[in-house]
């Protein structure tokens with residue numbers, strides 16, 4: 001069904017999506033007809049990206065109404081998930097069947113296809129990004145063909161984090177594992193020296209570790225959120241103390257919006273995300289940016305951001321520091337190197353944020369920082385080409401798959417694609 005209803009705004013409300021036509025096909029055949037009849041098409045997920053990445057100057061499609069449910073392929077340890085399904089629902093269905101994912105983002109509200117398209121990640125030394133869990137995906141190409149790309153195929157490493165530029169993803173197959181339980185605890189007041197002198201010890205102290213800071217306290221990191229598989233609860237980190245009551249990553253935010261932090265064991269999908277599916281995640285009126293630096297240079301990169309401390313305060317709600325295992329996906333922030341993500345949740349003042357982001361990008365340039373595709377950044381095409389070693393391969397892949405640029409848009413062009 002196609003409508004001329006305006007495509008609407010993104011989740012944060014900072015971008016108006018201007019696609020003149022919006023469609024929610026209910027069959028793959030209908031989707032193929034729509035794609036072949038449009039001059040330009042972009043897929044949209046749950047609109048949590050902070051730019052016009054999903055926008056189109058002709059047709060925007062959502063695959064949320066395509067039929068399908070989670071199907072487990074136990075013999076090969078994978079599960080197929082409809083591309084438009086939100087992680088919250090996919091996780092519940094997987095768990096009900098006795099299976100689990102190894103990683104989730106801070107929020108379960110996002111769609112499977114939208115998340116993997118931008119290299120979305122959680123935290124954990126042994127956890128790859130959400131994209132890295134993909135073993136196959138079905139993509140509807142501009143010529144109307146539905147193709148399956150599998151791990152091991154020559155195009156796979158370019159096709160997972162593809163920013164919607166190769167076609168419309170209709171199904172994603174993930175590596176899964178038997179369902180497990182986890183605990184989550186929060187420590188407060190971790191000395192910066194403890195963290196920076198041995199970042200590996202801190203980030204490796206649980207299966208998933210997130211450091212939250214406003215960079216305001218020169219001595220201590222405000223909060224450390226730690227998620228551990230099984231029923232054990234790790235002791236407080238050296239120099240830190242266990243939080244007395246449940247909190248929120250943003251100072252003063254409502255604790256009830258967040259997953260349990262009391263050390264009580266619970267299902268993996270109710271501990272891995274910070275935010276609960278039935279509440280607004282994070283703040284709402286905000287922008288976000290995130291930069292990826294190599295793990296082995298992360299302590300120096302964090303020193304560089306700390307040096308900006310006072311300049312960040314006026315615009316910053318909070319920063320989060322996470323770890324992501326290296327992968328082989330060409331446009332992934334963790335391509336080819338174990339990675340530390342340095343994230344910023346900003347007040348929604350876009351001109352001021354963009355000016356400050358330029359300063360952060362300059363401070364992190366010596367560390368070959370990459371950027372989160374779904375968040376706010378300013379890097380010019382030349383820098384992007386240098387930050388992503390397989391940029392030229394990706395460009396060639398995109399031109400081969402979509403020579404007429406049906407899945408192209410203004411945002412991709414601005415990034416030099």
Ligand SMILES: Cc1cc2nc3c(=O)[nH]c(=O)nc-3n(C[C@H](O)[C@H](O)[C@H](O)COP(=O)(O)OP(=O)(O)OC[C@H]3O[C@@H](n4cnc5c(N)ncnc54)[C@H](O)[C@@H]3O)c2cc1C
Pocket residue numbers: 011012042043044045046047048049050053054063083084105106107110111112113114115116117118119120121122163164165167168169170281282283288372374375
């Ligand atoms: C509150 C909040 C918390 C966040 N937390 C995290 C976090 O913990 N970790 C992290 O890494 N990121 C995080 N993000 C960023 C978010 O995960 C990414 O922006 C993600 O891409 C959003 O998914 P979406 O379903 O909203 O996709 P959209 O924003 O709708 O689209 C994103 C991209 O996916 C493409 N796409 C969507 N569907 C398809 C499809 N079917 N086929 C092909 N391409 C498609 C679009 O064209 C677009 O290029 C957060 C964002 C918010 C707002």
